[in-house]
Amino acid sequence: MGTITSADLIAMLSAIADTMDENRDALCALDGEIGDGDHGVAMALGFNAARDALADLEADAVPTQVLNTAAKAFLSGVGASCGPLYATAMMRAAAAVKGQDVLSSEDGSKLVAAMAEGIAHRGKASVGDKTMLDVWHPAAEAATEGGWSAAIKAAEDAAEGTKMMQAKLGRAARLGERSLGHMDPGAASAVLVIKAMASTLG
Amino acid sequence: MKTKKIINDGANAVDEMLDGILLAHGNILRRADGSGRAIIAKDGPRDGKVGLMIGGGSGHEPTFVGFVGRGLADAAAIGNVFASPPPDPALESVNEINGGAGVLFMYGNYAGDVMNFDMAAEMAAMDDIEVRTVLTTDDIASAPLDEIEKRRGVAGNFFIFKAAGAAADEMMSLDEVERVARHANARTYTMGVALSPCSLPQTRTFNFELGPDEMEIGMGIHGEPGIERGPLKTADEITDEIMDRILSEMGAQVGDRVAVLVNSLGSTPLMELYIMNRRVQARLAEAGLETHATWVGNYCTSLEMAGASITVMHLDDELTRLIDRPCECAMFRVV
Numbered sequence: 001m002g003t004i005t006s007a008d009l010i011a012m013l014s015a016i017a018d019t020m021d022e023n024r025d026a027l028c029a030l031d032g033e034i035g036d037g038d039h040g041v042a043m044a045l046g047f048n049a050a051r052d053a054l055a056d057l058e059a060d061a062v063p064t065q066v067l068n069t070a071a072k073a074f075l076s077g078v079g080a081s082c083g084p085l086y087a088t089a090m091m092r093a094a095a096a097v098k099g100q101d102v103l104s105s106e107d108g109s110k111l112v113a114a115m116a117e118g119i120a121h122r123g124k125a126s127v128g129d130k131t132m133l134d135v136w137h138p139a140a141e142a143a144t145e146g147g148w149s150a151a152i153k154a155a156e157d158a159a160e161g162t163k164m165m166q167a168k169l170g171r172a173a174r175l176g177e178r179s180l181g182h183m184d185p186g187a188a189s190a191v192l193v194i195k196a197m198a199s200t201l202g
Numbered sequence: 203m204k205t206k207k208i209i210n211d212g213a214n215a216v217d218e219m220l221d222g223i224l225l226a227h228g229n230i231l232r233r234a235d236g237s238g239r240a241i242i243a244k245d246g247p248r249d250g251k252v253g254l255m256i257g258g259g260s261g262h263e264p265t266f267v268g269f270v271g272r273g274l275a276d277a278a279a280i281g282n283v284f285a286s287p288p289p290d291p292a293l294e295s296v297n298e299i300n301g302g303a304g305v306l307f308m309y310g311n312y313a314g315d316v317m318n319f320d321m322a323a324e325m326a327a328m329d330d331i332e333v334r335t336v337l338t339t340d341d342i343a344s345a346p347l348d349e350i351e352k353r354r355g356v357a358g359n360f361f362i363f364k365a366a367g368a369a370a371d372e373m374m375s376l377d378e379v380e381r382v383a384r385h386a387n388a389r390t391y392t393m394g395v396a397l398s399p400c401s402l403p404q405t406r407t408f409n410f411e412l413g414p415d416e417m418e419i420g421m422g423i424h425g426e427p428g429i430e431r432g433p434l435k436t437a438d439e440i441t442d443e444i445m446d447r448i449l450s451e452m453g454a455q456v457g458d459r460v461a462v463l464v465n466s467l468g469s470t471p472l473m474e475l476y477i478m479n480r481r482v483q484a485r486l487a488e489a490g491l492e493t494h495a496t497w498v499g500n501y502c503t504s505l506e507m508a509g510a511s512i513t514v515m516h517l518d519d520e521l522t523r524l525i526d527r528p529c530e531c532a533m534f535r536v537v
Contacts, residue, residue, distance in 0.1 A: 024405075025405055025407065028402070028405050028407070028409070029407070031409075032408070032409040032410050032425070033410070034427070035424075035426070036284050036409060036422075036424030036425055036426060037284070037402065037405070037409030037410065037424075037425060038282075038283065038284045038285050038402060038409075038424075040405075041282070041283075041285075041402060041404045041405065042282070042285050045282070075288050075289065075290075075321075076237070076288050076290050077288070078282070078285065078288060079259075079281045079282065079285055079286040079287045079288035079289075079314065079318050080259075080281070080282070080285035080286050080314045080318075081286065081313050081314030081317060082314075083286070083288050083314070083317075083318060084314075084317035084318055084321055085317070122317060123313075123317070169313060175426075175427050178427055
């Protein structure tokens with residue numbers, strides 16, 4: 001059985017920042033269809049702020065410290081809607097592994113579940129509202145039951161499924177039926193986050 | 203193709219803009235220590251006065267930073283372009299504007315702003331600062347009347363912040379300033395029209411598409427889709443469409459007074475705004491309403507978007523007094 005160390009979590013956050021940099025303009029374009037076109041910028045800023053803050057972290061930091069540091073940097077770095085959502089997600093993940101110096105590979109699914117909980121708590125969205133929670137919720141369930149490959153499959157399917165949903169929260173909610181047919185940008189970026197987590201922790 | 207902008211690194215656009223604002227208006231504004239994104243009125247906060255904190259994403263200048271100054275807002279928390287500020291700027295300045303009478307947070311009703319300012323308010327409460335919040339919801343195109351709590355705040359912020367800022371300047375209590383702010387919000391009606399999109403400095407690509415002969419009525423100040431897209435109409439037709447909706451929702455009586463704001467979304471010139479205003483005033487006169495004051499120009503923009511919005515505030519004696527009260531901000535004065 002593999003383990004997940006603080007260094008792995010730092011690598012994970014760096015991989016998320018990389019994928020946000022690569023997909024920044026595509027996410028902005030997706031957001032421009034039903035929102036205000038800034039989602040890729042905000043996600044890239046947030047995870048880059050997290051990566052930068054982790055570069056200054058002491059070498060003996062435990063996983064909880066890594067995740068809390070990332071959360072605070074993300075929140076201070078970006079604001080927007082994804083700031084409080086991902087900051088709360090990472091704080092919950094930090095709390096979920098508190099007291100552990102090293103995580104087991106099964107703890108990976110615990111992180112996903114805690115992040116999904118944090119996003120649900122802060123955003124007050126329900127499943128079906130066409131938000132990032134529509135990806136995080138099924139991905140967390142799938143991760144617990146079937147590991148990373150199941151989580152990725154569930155996340156991708158769920159993001160695709162947001163095309164069929166009418167937005168109930170956030171800027172896109174003002175669109176009503178016109179939000180149909182468009183993938184929710186927060187759902188799309190959630191898939192990228194989960195894939196980057198899987199590629200580094202799985 | 204990338205849009206043309208006079209910028210350096212797009213990632214530094216907001217901070218460099220604030221540097222320039224501080225250099226131009228250092229007699230009125232200063233920065234709080236910390237992130238550099240909290241701008242405070244030098245001569246605004248004082249003992250016993252309710253502190254008024256406004257804020258939101260950049261890209262709408264002179265909203266929000268331009269409305270900081272004595273008689274209006276005491277501080278603005280500034281976010282990235284079209285993105286809510288994190289809780290930090292509000293927290294960095296809330297102590298400095300709290301004169302012991304509490305602080306009112308006022309900003310447009312957007313999910314990101316609500317989450318970040320609520321987090322800031324919760325953290326300020328831990329330091330025993332009483333914070334209340336009033337969201338602005340003046341954009342009548344953004345949701346139907348029966349879902350008024352879902353409406354977003356746009357150019358009408360100008361009137362709503364002005365009324366609340368004047369109430370605080372009159373040394374009203376936090377309860378009273380909050381009441382005035384809610385009252386002002388309930389009596390302010392805005393609707394806009396977009397003719398062309400805008401582009402963020404970080405991406406320099408248009409954030410939505412609008413055909414060469416198209417306009418969109420009711421579009422939001424971040425390009426949120428509106429209620430009707432169609433071929434470009436004349437100034438009078440556009441103004442009528444907007445005024446029909448404003449007048450019908452406002453339900454004013456003959457003889458009532460109003461204040462008017464004809465606002466550019468960025469690149470629409472004064473010439474076109476004044477052409478619209480001519481029709482706005484004709485419609486108000488036709489409805490038997492008296493225009494107490496009119497502002498025309500760039501008050502709540504959306505970067506370089508072309509288009510305009512019309513705001514009408516339905517005045518009563520109290521709101522008239524508050525709108526007329528002098529204020530001195532970097533980008534707006536009443537003398």
